Amino acid sequence: MKRRRFLSITACFAALPLAAQAAPQRWRGRALGAEAEIVLHGGARATRAAFAEIERVLRAVEASFSLSDPASELSRLNREGSLSVSPRFTALMELTDQLHAATHGLFDPTVQPLWRSLFEGRETDRAAIGWTRVQRSGARVRLATGQALTFNGIAQGYATDLVAEALRKRGFGEVLVNIGEYAGHGGHWTIGLTDPAHGHLGTRTLTDGAIATSSPSAMQLGAAGHILHPKGGHPIWSTVSVEANSAALADGASTAFCLAPADDIRSMIRRLPGLRRVTLVDAAGNLTTL
Secondary structure: OOOOEEEEEEEOOOOOOOOHHHOOEEEEEEOOEEEEEEEOOOOOOHHHHHHHHHHHHHHHHHHHHHHOOOOOOHHHHHHHHHOOHHHHHHHHHHHHHHHHHHHHOOOOHHHHHHHHHHHHHOOHHHOOHHHHHHHEOOEEOOOOOOOHHHOOOHHHHHHHHHHHHHHOOOOOOEEEEOOOOOEOOOEEEEEEEEEEOOEEEEEEOOEEEEEEOHHHHHEEEEEEEHHHHOOOOOOOOOOEEEEOOHHHHHHHHHHOOOOOOOHHHHHHOOOOOOEEEEEEOOOOOEEEOO
């Protein structure tokens, strides 16, 4: 599933005087199944090295979490039912544990069989759904019979965080990373808030943090949106935007919050340290800020 359609990264050496900053360097290619463009401001040697590292980061994320690559860790786990996974995979599972508990099970990567059955137009058995049925012992992960996982609701945010951190470590002082979700540091970035049905609804300012937005109707699976309720319910909100310390946390929370009423979301926010602000858009286009 290609939830994300475009990746862009802009960064510059904030410490350099304007006259000393080099012309922007551009890289174009593909990342996470989508066309990508990266723009960096700095010397040619520094930007070439940064581009190479970004490519390594994105290849590593795809090697772990891609559903379209049969050799990825995720594809192998889904196919074989048991796998010793990388520290990167383990780290994302640990964040999933936190999100699953805080959202009372609404964030649940085991919805992949349900997603697949809807995509193929057939009925599915919900008996296999349940994150707590996934077993772990050290690096070994074992799925219950009939289970399969998808991290499409969080992996893009995770990749965003990794790329932003790699650029920061290389001395890029002002960075905005967009891999469907946004992460930035060193600047004041204006991000538009858009709903599939109601269009542009306003802006948010990003400073040293992340913003992720989820809209169930952005992709349809027959009559259903692509954000699936693990317990059989339906999305409540047309769009949810979450601001947080990390893009992975914002990504996973925005996915789950689409399925929860506002009072429940308030409780969930208290259980997720690092969340800053949540914007909810209902079917009529009304905004609620928590």
